[in-house]
Amino acid sequence: MSAANTINKVLLVLLIINLIVSAASLSYIASVSNISSKLDELSSKVSELATAETNLAKALTEMSKTLGTYGETISEIQERLSGLEETVKPKPIILGTTDKITVLDPAKCYDFYTWEIFNNIGEGLLKYKPGTTEIVPGIAESYEVSEDGKVYTFHLRPGLKFTDGAPLDASAVKYSIDRVMKLGLDPSWLVSAFVEKVEVVDELTVKFILKKPVSYFPSLVATVPYFPVSPKSYPADKTAEPLVGHYGPYKIKKWVRDVELVLEANPDYYGTPPKAKEFIIKFYKDASTLRLAVETGEIDIAWRTLKPTDILDLKARGVLTIEEVPGPYIRYLVLRCNQAPFNDVRLRRAIAAAIDRDKICNEVYKGTVEPLYSMIPKGMWSHIDAFKEEYGVRNLTLAKELLKEAGYSEANPFEFELWYTPTHYGDLEADVALVIKESLEETGMMKVTLKSAEWATYAAEYIAKGVMPIFLLGWYPDYLDPDDYTTCFLHSEWSPDLGVFYNNSKMDELLDKASVAIDKAERTELYKEVQRLMAEEAPVIPFFQGKLFIVFWPNVRGVILDPTMLLRYYLIYKE
Amino acid sequence: MANLTAPKMITSMLSKISPRRGVEGLFIIVGLVIVLTFIFMAIFAPVLAPYDPNKTRVGGLYESPNSKFPMGTDRLGRDILSRIIWGSRTVLIVTFLSMALSSACGVTLGLISGYVGGKFDTALSLFMDSLYAFPGLILAIALAVMLGQGIMPVTVSLTVVYVPIYFRMIRGEVLSMKESLFVEAAKAIGAKGRTLIFKYIFPNVIPSIPIVLSLNAADAVLTLAALSFLGLGLPAHIPDWGFDLRMGYGALTAKIWWPGTFPGLMIVLLTLGFSLFGEGLAEILNPKLSGR
Numbered sequence: 041m042s043a044a045n046t047i048n049k050v051l052l053v054l055l056i057i058n059l060i061v062s063a064a065s066l067s068y069i070a071s072v073s074n075i076s077s078k079l080d081e082l083s084s085k086v087s088e089l090a091t092a093e094t095n096l097a098k099a100l101t102e103m104s105k106t107l108g109t110y111g112e113t114i115s116e117i118q119e120r121l122s123g124l125e126e127t128v129k130p131k132p133i134i135l136g137t138t139d140k141i142t143v144l145d146p147a148k149c150y151d152f153y154t155w156e157i158f159n160n161i162g163e164g165l166l167k168y169k170p171g172t173t174e175i176v177p178g179i180a181e182s183y184e185v186s187e188d189g190k191v192y193t194f195h196l197r198p199g200l201k202f203t204d205g206a207p208l209d210a211s212a213v214k215y216s217i218d219r220v221m222k223l224g225l226d227p228s229w230l231v232s233a234f235v236e237k238v239e240v241v242d243e244l245t246v247k248f249i250l251k252k253p254v255s256y257f258p259s260l261v262a263t264v265p266y267f268p269v270s271p272k273s274y275p276a277d278k279t280a281e282p283l284v285g286h287y288g289p290y291k292i293k294k295w296v297r298d299v300e301l302v303l304e305a306n307p308d309y310y311g312t313p314p315k316a317k318e319f320i321i322k323f324y325k326d327a328s329t330l331r332l333a334v335e336t337g338e339i340d341i342a343w344r345t346l347k348p349t350d351i352l353d354l355k356a357r358g359v360l361t362i363e364e365v366p367g368p369y370i371r372y373l374v375l376r377c378n379q380a381p382f383n384d385v386r387l388r389r390a391i392a393a394a395i396d397r398d399k400i401c402n403e404v405y406k407g408t409v410e411p412l413y414s415m416i417p418k419g420m421w422s423h424i425d426a427f428k429e430e431y432g433v434r435n436l437t438l439a440k441e442l443l444k445e446a447g448y449s450e451a452n453p454f455e456f457e458l459w460y461t462p463t464h465y466g467d468l469e470a471d472v473a474l475v476i477k478e479s480l481e482e483t484g485m486m487k488v489t490l491k492s493a494e495w496a497t498y499a500a501e502y503i504a505k506g507v508m509p510i511f512l513l514g515w516y517p518d519y520l521d522p523d524d525y526t527t528c529f530l531h532s533e534w535s536p537d538l539g540v541f542y543n544n545s546k547m548d549e550l551l552d553k554a555s556v557a558i559d560k561a562e563r564t565e566l567y568k569e570v571q572r573l574m575a576e577e578a579p580v581i582p583f584f585q586g587k588l589f590i591v592f593w594p595n596v597r598g599v600i601l602d603p604t605m606l607l608r609y610y611l612i613y614k615e
Numbered sequence: 616m617a618n619l620t621a622p623k624m625i626t627s628m629l630s631k632i633s634p635r636r637g638v639e640g641l642f643i644i645v646g647l648v649i650v651l652t653f654i655f656m657a658i659f660a661p662v663l664a665p666y667d668p669n670k671t672r673v674g675g676l677y678e679s680p681n682s683k684f685p686m687g688t689d690r691l692g693r694d695i696l697s698r699i700i701w702g703s704r705t706v707l708i709v710t711f712l713s714m715a716l717s718s719a720c721g722v723t724l725g726l727i728s729g730y731v732g733g734k735f736d737t738a739l740s741l742f743m744d745s746l747y748a749f750p751g752l753i754l755a756i757a758l759a760v761m762l763g764q765g766i767m768p769v770t771v772s773l774t775v776v777y778v779p780i781y782f783r784m785i786r787g788e789v790l791s792m793k794e795s796l797f798v799e800a801a802k803a804i805g806a807k808g809r810t811l812i813f814k815y816i817f818p819n820v821i822p823s824i825p826i827v828l829s830l831n832a833a834d835a836v837l838t839l840a841a842l843s844f845l846g847l848g849l850p851a852h853i854p855d856w857g858f859d860l861r862m863g864y865g866a867l868t869a870k871i872w873w874p875g876t877f878p879g880l881m882i883v884l885l886t887l888g889f890s891l892f893g894e895g896l897a898e899i900l901n902p903k904l905s906g907r
Contacts, residue, residue: 328868349690353869403676403691462764462846467865470851470858471691477852478671490850492764 132302132318133596133612136330136339140298140323144281145274146267147219150226152516152605153344155264160303160319160609162267162288165194165213166258170611171602173420173520175258179208179268179287189253189558192261196244197310202270203291204284210246214238216268217248219276227265230518234260253556255563256521263519289314289610298323303609315598315613334360334591340614341592341599343607345466348408351589362591365601366419369586370412370525371465371514373476377579378541381456382509386446388578390454391510393431394439394486396479397583404471405584412585414571415515416525419603421560422567423522426575427582436483443485455487459502459511464495473512476583503539513538520604522567527551529580530570542579642895646829649888657704664697668854677871687873690862695877701854702878706885709766710835713773714828720774721781722824728782729789730812740786747779755838759847769848773838777831784827788820822900829893833886840882856882 139153146158159167167178177183180194200208217238220231234254239247250257260266273285283292289311290303303319322339324330331350334342346354355362375382375391382388397411412418413427431438448454458480460473470492477488493502502508517524528534531551532543547570554566574580588601598611656663666673672692680687686695728739746754758772792798793816801815842848843857851858856878863875 328865331868347865347868349866349869349871399671403671406676460851462851467846467862470846471862474669474851475671475691478669490852492850494760494763494847497760497763 131316131614132320133316133341133609133614134320134322134339135341135343135607135609136322136324136333137343137345138324138327138330139344141301143279144295145279146216146264146269147223147228147274148225148279149264156606157301157321158264158267158286158288159606160288160290161292161306162264162269162286164262164264164266165196165268166261168262168520168602168604168606170600170608173603175262178262183258189255189556190250192248192250192257193241194246194248196246198244200287200310201308202268202272202285202287203306203308204270204273204282206270206272206285208268208270208287209243210240211243212271213246213268214240215271215276216274217266219269219274220265222276223279225279227263227518230260230263230265253558255556255558256519256523259519259521290319293318305610314610316609319609319612334593337593340596341590341612343590344588346589346591347467348406351408351591352406354591360591361594361596362589363599363601364408364587364589365603366410366417367586367588367605368417368420368517368520368603369514369588369605370415370417370582371409371472371512371584371586372415372529372580372582373510374513374529374539374580375510375578376506376508376539376541377535378543379506379509381454384446385577386442387454388581389431389576390439390442390446390483390486391480392427392575392578392581393435393442394480394483395476395581395583396434396482398433399479400472400475401584404468404475408589409584409586412582413575415529415574415580415582416522416567416571417585417603420520420522420525422564422571424568424571426571427578429572430575434479439483440485443483448485450484453485453487455489456509457489457491459491459493459498459508461495461498461512462492464498465512465514469512476512506539506541508539511539516605522563523551523555526567526570526574527555530574535579540579542577544573544577547573547577639895639898642891643899644895646888646890646892646895649884650892653703653885653888654707656700657707660700660704664694664700666694666697668693668697668701669852677866677874679871680873686877689859689874690866695859695874698854698859699856699877699881702856702859703881703885705766705849705853705855706836706839709770709773709839710832712766712770713777713835714832716770716774717777717831718781718824718828721778722785722820724778725782725785726789726812726817726820729786730793730816736786739782743779743782746775747783751776751834752838752841755842756845756847759842764848764850766849766853769839769842772842773835776838777835780827780831781824784823785820788823789816792816792819826893826897826900829889829896833889833893836882836886836889 137153141154141157142151143149144154144157146162149155149158163178165178165180166175166183168174169176179196179200181197183192183194185192194213196208196210196213202208202212206212217231217235220228221235224232234250234252234257236249236251239249241247248257248261254260268287270285273282274280283295286292287306287308289306289309291306292301293304294300294302300323301321303321305314305317307313322333324333327345327347327350330342331346331354333339335354351362354360373391373395375388377383377388397413401407401409401411410418411433413425413429414423416423443454446454458473458477460469462470465472473490473492477490480486480488491508498511503511515525529538529540530542530544530547532545532548535542550566550570550573554563554570557563557566588605590599590601590607592599595615596612597615598613600608600611670693673694674684674688674692676688676690676692678684678688678692684694684696686699689695689698724739724743728736755772755776758775759769762768762772798811798815801811806815839848840857840860843855844861846858846861848857849855859878860875860882863871863873863878866874
């Protein structure tokens with residue numbers, strides 16, 4: 041770059057700066073000379089501003105007034121809205137289940153789920169207090185027991201009527217009980233085995249005369265076969281499934297079998313009305329769809345039965361509330377006591393000692409059930425861990441000793457068939473059988489062949505014929521009393537029905553005594569003795585007790601799970 | 616159709632499998648490779664399987680596929696690969712046994728019924744048609760429920776399902792063949808009853824058997840899987856793809872994909888193998904059967 045060129049450029053810049061500075065100073069001088077006139081202008085403008093301000097204030101006050109009236113209308117609208125909400129708010133609760141309603145007739149149904157429905161659309165003379173196994177008055181206000189324990193007199197609440205309009209009085213109660221006994225269907229033994237006859241004393245008083253004193257009769261009266269039904273809707277000589285003719289907190293609004301059941305609050309119910317005016321039950325085909333439905337919010341509550349893996353997975357996600365309680369559902373092995381090989385008590389004891397309960401509970405069921413060491417489940421009065429006291433958690437050495445005593449060795453193992461059914465106790469049954477086989481074979485002195493049969497054959501044919509020397513069964517209680525967990529398996533009169541064929545006069549005596557004794561402390565002692573004797577002789581070997589799981593959204597309230605396993609829909613509501 | 620003996624037939628069959636046959640040849644070869652692989656797996660299961668298929672807790676519960684367990688472990692901590700290998704033995708035993716039994720029964724009855732004719736034929740045909748009228752799976756389910764669980768009951772129920780297929784096919788061929796010239800000729804030179812059936816008619820119906828056999832095998836694999844999927848198949852201590860698939864499918868919702876996927880894949884593969892082999896064979900041996 042040449043020097044002349046640079047100088048040229050510098051000069052040009054200086055010139056420009058000069059021009060700007062001079063222009064600025066010129067304009068400054070001009071403005072200063074104008075300043076007085078400008079001041080006048082300014083003062084007039086200020087006064088203008090002041091008047092504008094007062095105008096503005098006026099306008100503002102006016103505006104606030106109108107706003108106030110707006111506010112009133114808004115609050116009115118809000119009130120109306122909340123009123124609307126009040127009427128809409130107790131939204132129907134939707135519950136999903138994989139269970140099914142078998143037949144809507146107290147004289148015929150004998151399954152857990154239909155009983156649950158009846159406990160919501162019906163009520164017994166007595167009922168369980170939710171959350172407990174305590175018996176409280178239901179349709180009957182009060183009752184008395186005669187001194188010999190054979191006559192129960194119930195006093196009904198006045199003015200009740202069934203959903204079909206017929207009065208719920210003493211004659212309706214008699215009609216219902218007679219109907220169950222006359223039809224003589226599956227659950228009728230719960231009535232006919234105990235009740236001699238029912239007498240109407242007056243309109244509101246009814247008398248039950250028993251065949252023999254039964255200390256647990258109040259528990260029986262709370263079961264579904266004892267529920268009064270309307271003579272108008274339920275014919276005396278055949279089963280029926282009317283949508284009316286019950287009496288309970290809810291009544292049936294709509295029922296599409298295996299699809300949905302819609303319940304609505306029964307306005308005639310004597311007690312507190314249900315919290316949700318409408319309660320919908322949706323029936324699902326399988327556990328996977330049920331899980332999806334509760335996850336997507338299609339249903340508010342998923343009740344029985346989700347798969348263990350799904351429960352664990354949902355727990356890990358932490359969005360839904362999951363509650364569990366020990367259930368009264370138990371699983372056990374039956375050993376046929378009147379036939380070789382299991383007429384040998386040593387072999388029965390060997391199996392009781394070798395079975396691995398923890399593995400079944402933790403690995404097959406992933407902790408969704410718990411080990412059980414007695415036929416009377418944990419949580420019920422008089423329960424003791426009888427098998428644990430007798431054998432410990434597991435005792436392979438004892439099992440081996442017993443097998444050796446019975447003449448078996450590693451070279452000459454005890455061979456037998458273990459039976460299970462793949463079509464009744466859920467998908468995991470095969471795994472349970474497999475794990476039992478494995479745990480018994482760990483002794484090195486048993487060789488187990490697994491056999492399976494479809495449920496109908498298994499239950500109806502094979503148990504009675506004695507085809508199966510040792511097999512898996514499960515038990516849901518009929519009524520919540522230790523009697524229901526012992527007599528049926530251990531009493532020589534009943535045990536053949538369940539394939540046990542156990543006959544021990546000492547056991548019979550203990551059970552008979554316990555079933556008539558009135559004093560609970562005495563009964564507790566007797567049942568403890570029963571359990572010890574059972575563990576010693578091992579005609580049946582309990583291995584786990586179910587837990588009940590219920591999965592629901594956090595805004596659902598009033599879910600009460602208790603050992604009756606019955607969910608009270610009328611206590612549930614949504615926030 | 617020429618009077619072929621079995622060995623001759625096979626050589627002629629093999630001679631037809633050449634690259635020139637194009638797609639059909641490829642079908643046969645791929646199908647054969649798949650089926651042979653499974654047969655190999657079944658025979659050498661004790662050597663090939665890294666673990667005891669029934670031993671629980673060889674690994675953790677639901678371990679995802681890794682170097683120790685190439686296909687992962689299932690809900691009881693059993694090795695899925697070992698279960699697949701032993702499962703191939705189960706499925707092939709049941710399939711081959713039921714194929715052998717059903718073809719033996721079906722072919723013999725078909726030959727006799729077609730040849731004898733008359734009331735005997737009518738009665739037997741009606742009976743077979745009534746069996747055939749049931750959808751295969753439904754019939755198999757009913758029989759499995761009646762007969763109980765285990766290898767033999769399942770085999771028998773599959774056999775009963777497939778007997779009518781052989782019977783109908785063979786009977787039809789015998790009926791048309793009875794009128795043909797060479798049978799008339801044989802009769803003329805004094806051949807009777809047994810000789811006629813087994814020396815003249817039987818060899819000529821043989822070619823259609825392998826095709827139906829291998830197509831039925833594909834169907835049998837599926838039906839067995841369906842039975843076990845429903846829990847009606849085999850007792851728990853026999854490794855079995857269908858049951859594993861069902862139990863694995865249950866874990867899918869918990870994002871555990873491996874216990875269901877592998878058994879399912881094996882069922883598909885083996886079915887595919889048998890079908891490809893059968894279809895290819897049908898094209899080559901008996902073009903008039905194609906399109907069935």
